[in-house]
Amino acid sequence: MPEGHTIYRLALDLTRDFADQSLKVSSPQGRFTSVDVLDGQTLKRAHAIGKHLFIEFETVEKNAQPAITCVHIHLGLFGKFKKMPKEREPSSSVRLRLDSEDSCWQLTGPTACALINADEFKALQERLGADPLSAAPRSPRAWAKVHASKRSMGALLLDQSIFAGIGNVYRAEILFLLGIHPEMPGNALAKPLFEKLWKLSRTLLLRGVEANRIVTVDGATGRTRKNGTLHAYKQRYCRVCTVPIVKTTNAMRTMYHCPTCQPDRQTKRA
DNA sequence: ATGTCATGATAAC
DNA sequence: TTATCCTGACATA
Numbered sequence: 001m002p003e004g005h006t007i008y009r010l011a012l013d014l015t016r017d018f019a020d021q022s023l024k025v026s027s028p029q030g031r032f033t034s035v036d037v038l039d040g041q042t043l044k045r046a047h048a049i050g051k052h053l054f055i056e057f058e059t060v061e062k063n064a065q066p067a068i069t070c071v072h073i074h075l076g077l078f079g080k081f082k083k084m085p086k087e088r089e090p091s092s093s094v095r096l097r098l099d100s101e102d103s104c105w106q107l108t109g110p111t112a113c114a115l116i117n118a119d120e121f122k123a124l125q126e127r128l129g130a131d132p133l134s135a136a137p138r139s140p141r142a143w144a145k146v147h148a149s150k151r152s153m154g155a156l157l158l159d160q161s162i163f164a165g166i167g168n169v170y171r172a173e174i175l176f177l178l179g180i181h182p183e184m185p186g187n188a189l190a191k192p193l194f195e196k197l198w199k200l201s202r203t204l205l206l207r208g209v210e211a212n213r214i215v216t217v218d219g220a221t222g223r224t225r226k227n228g229t230l231h232a233y234k235q236r237y238c239r240v241c242t243v244p245i246v247k248t249t250n251a252m253r254t255m256y257h258c259p260t261c262q263p264d265r266q267t268k269r270a
Numbered sequence: 271a272t273g274t275c276a277t278g279a280t281a282a283c
Numbered sequence: 284t285t286a287t288c289c290t291g292a293c294a295t296a
Contacts, residue, residue: 002278003278006277051277074279075278077278077279078276079278111279160278160279168276169277
């Protein structure tokens with residue numbers, strides 16, 4: 001499930017496998033047209049902001065100083081970026097393939113995969129809000145936006161210009177764990193509870209990076225399919241109070257909440 | 271075998 | 284608010 005944890009983990013894994021190595025870079029699908037610029041160049045690092053992945057290459061052209069060339073990738077709903085056995089032949093749907101001596105990664109189905117210049121990177125950086133994975137444990141700007149908004153907490157958590165990296169699964173889980181009704185307006189959230197929310201987002205995302213999947217239930221390993229790893233998202237019954245989970249729509253996305261554990265649409269204190 | 275929905279985001283109305 | 288893009292898993296027939 002590509003929410004922020006997936007992208008952060010990808011950045012770590014790509015950096016681990018490829019940093020400071022010259023790579024064979026190709027687009028078997030042919031839709032990443034500027035891929036030639038990167039072939040044979042050195043990958044310096046990969047990093048993430050929210051659900052956006054950036055891979056930086058040091059590119060050297062003839063008679064020119066080395067420059068940094070940045071690839072911007074967004075998986076969207078369907079994208080996958082996975083490590084493959086090196087001997088695997090790329091299928092015709094592979095948008096981007098990276099090969100080192102030892103490792104091979106393939107990208108399929110992304111919403112975005114393109115070179116961007118420094119200005120375009122800057123614009124993205126400014127468009128995105130703070131990422132709980134990379135930013136300080138508190139985010140004054142996110143608080144200011146939430147505090148000033150009468151939009152629902154469900155909508156605000158999905159807003160990438162406020163919480164970069166939170167997706168539909170994490171929003172359901174975070175609101176459940178804090179007992180916040182998804183329709184509660186942002187301006188009704190007391191500051192201490194916002195601080196808790198930010199810290200919890202960071203904790204859960206970090207756990208997601210480690211497990212490489214979303215785990216919000218304490219003690220759930222996520223290894224077996226039977227022991228659920230989630231509290232509310234796509235769950236039938238609340239595992240705390242056993243009441244049926246309610247399915248609604250919030251900000252045009254499916255929302256799940258427990259009517260007993262998240263009863264209160266009014267002002268909430270921590 | 272066919273249809274529906276999904277972790278996301280954008281453009282256009 | 285809707286249509287649209289990309290792909291795969293699951294449900295229904």
